[in-house]
Every structure is written in structure tokens, then in C-alpha cells.
Amino acid sequence: MRVTIVGCGYVGEALARLLGAQAQSYLTLTTTREQRRAELESLGDRVLVLKASDAPALKQALECADAAVLCMAPGGDRQVDAGVYAATYRDSITTLLELLPELPQLRQIVYTSSCGVYGDAAGGWVDERSLVVPRDAHAEVLLESEHLLAQARSDQRRVSVQRLGAIYGPGRDLSRRFKALAGTTRPGDGQSHSNWIHRDDVAGAMAAALAGAWDQTVNVVDDQPWRVADLLDRICTAADLPPVQWSGASPEATPMADRRISNRLLRSLGYELLHPTLSGL
Ligand SMILES: NC(=O)c1ccc[n+]([C@@H]2O[C@H](COP(=O)([O-])OP(=O)(O)OC[C@H]3O[C@@H](n4cnc5c(N)ncnc54)[C@H](OP(=O)(O)O)[C@@H]3O)[C@@H](O)[C@H]2O)c1
Secondary structure, three states, X not given: OEEEEEOOOHHHHHHHHHHHHHOOOEEXXXXXXXXXXXXXXXXXXXXXXXXXXXXXXXXXXXXXXOEEEEOOOOOOOOOOOHXXXXXXXXXXXXXXXXXXXXXXXXXXXXXXXXXXHOOOOOOOEEOOOXXXXXXXXXXXXXXXXXXXXXXXXXXXXXXXXXXXXXXEEOOEOHHHHHHHHOOOEEOOOOOOEEOEEEHHHHHHHHHHHHHHOOOXXXXXXXXXXXXXXXXXXXXXXHOOOOOOEEOOOOOOOOOXXXXXXXXXXXXXXXXXXXXXXXXXX
């Protein structure tokens, strides 16, 4: 299979390693930065430096691909405004849609969206059939991008939209990210749920979508949502640090959406999680 990974960052690299180790595949990997070319060259057959909204460059990346995996992001964990989000997701997908008539061999698209498209469910479970109510301009861009990409679906082309939970894994481990909160007092009660997925399961689910020709929207989260207070407690205890305190006062103006994301569909598609619950805390 000839696969192009558009946006070969944290999860794209993990997918490239997995596909490279698995079977006969020809991999094209993209980055926006020339200085990343050397590190990506060891993971694929061809490396291209491009922004996906650059139509000629995207066409070059996709013109011989059977499958495209879109996992671009504006900058890992860095916070950016909604305009940068739109330039990264919506403009890239719009460009892809315009190119599709010239890409008849492209039979599969896998796209990493986010569980951020779901609204608040007062701690209840949500699945792919639940109402999506974007709570901010960023989530609106993500949902609009999903809707746009649905236009790429046809009898000849499948589209797998993967709504990812928050990603952790090597280099993005939870204790390092949250230890700074030890001993602080946070607003609210910390009872909202967070939903997680290990980087290797993101790569695994994308590979499964390619191999299984998935053609639907699927949540990619692990089995166990964590209340934020419980998670921080666990991290502080494991590191022998003072616990986080909760003020009980109303949290910030837009409190974190509280919902538990179901992975029942992911499991029913036959995917077995490598990390069914948070590991390495
Ligand atoms: N992080 C999370 O917890 C989380 C949660 C839910 C969903 N997701 C989704 O998961 C996917 C992968 O995230 P990640 O953590 O692997 O991101 P990442 O490490 O920041 O990698 C993003 C990749 O996209 C490239 N890129 C940036 N702008 C681009 C553009 N306009 N056109 C083409 N490529 C572009 C980057 O180029 P460079 O190589 O030059 O940096 C990089 O290779 C994203 O779609 C993200 O929205 C992430």
C-alpha cells in the first residue's frame, strides 16, 4: 500500500514506524520544516516539506498514494488561536477536496479529529451518535473540518474520522506535564472527566483503519475516563509531592466539558487497545 502521512509529527511518526515495521508499504511523510527532513528520512521512502493548503505540493504528496492519513496540527500541545486552527485543518481539507478529481487512485482517507467536538454531558457517556455541540471556536473548526471531509466519501473512497482523546506517551508523559500543579489550589472541584489515549494506540487505530478500510467516525480513547482530581492525586502521590487542593468555588468562565467518551465502536471494529487504561503514571 502507498500511504502518505500529511503532518508527520508526534502520532504521524508513530504510525510511520508501525507501518514501516509491518508490511510492504511505500511511505511519503510530510513536515512543514526543512530541518525535520533528516529525522523523517529514516522513517519513510520520501519526505516532502509542505503546508497542506499548498495545492501543487499536496498534489505531489498524494498523486501516487492509495491512502492519505491527515494528522496535521498547528503545534503539538502549544495553544494557538482559532484562525491558526482554521488555516491548519479547514484550509488543508478544502485543498484536498479540490484536488480529489485528480486523485482517482486515492481510496482511503484517515483523519485525526478530536473528542473536543463533543459538548458537556454532565459526566454522562457519549458516543459517536451523541449530539456534537462545539463549545468554542477551536472545536467549531474541528467539526467543520469533519463535515468538509465527509464530502470526500464515495463508492470508491472511504473516510475514517478518528476522534482522539487527549494524547499521552513517550515525551508527553502525564507526570511531567502535571507535576507543576502539586501543592497548588485549583478552582472548582476537579470532578470533571478527562479522556485519554496512548500515542501507540492512536497509531494502532490509524493502521487498523487503513488495513480494515474503515469508513466511519470513531472515538479513539481508552477504556477509563479519569476524574481530573483523581488523576492529579495519583500523579502527586506517585511522585511523593503534596496533593492538589480544590477551592470548590466555581471554576473558570468556561468550565471543562464533563463527559465520558465511549470506545465501544472502536472495540467492535476489532481494535484491541495496547494501553486500555493510563499507563506509566
Ligand atoms: N495532542 C492531543 O492531545 C490531541 C488530541 C486530540 C486530537 N489531536 C489530533 O491529533 C493529530 C496529531 O497530533 P500530534 O500531537 O501528532 O501533532 P504534532 O506533533 O504537532 O504534529 C503535527 C504535524 O503537522 C504538521 N503541520 C502543521 N501545520 C501543517 C499544515 N498546515 N499542513 C501540513 N502539515 C502541518 C507539523 O509539521 P512540522 O513537522 O513542521 O511540525 C507536524 O508534522 C492532530 O490532528 C491533532 O489535532 C491531538
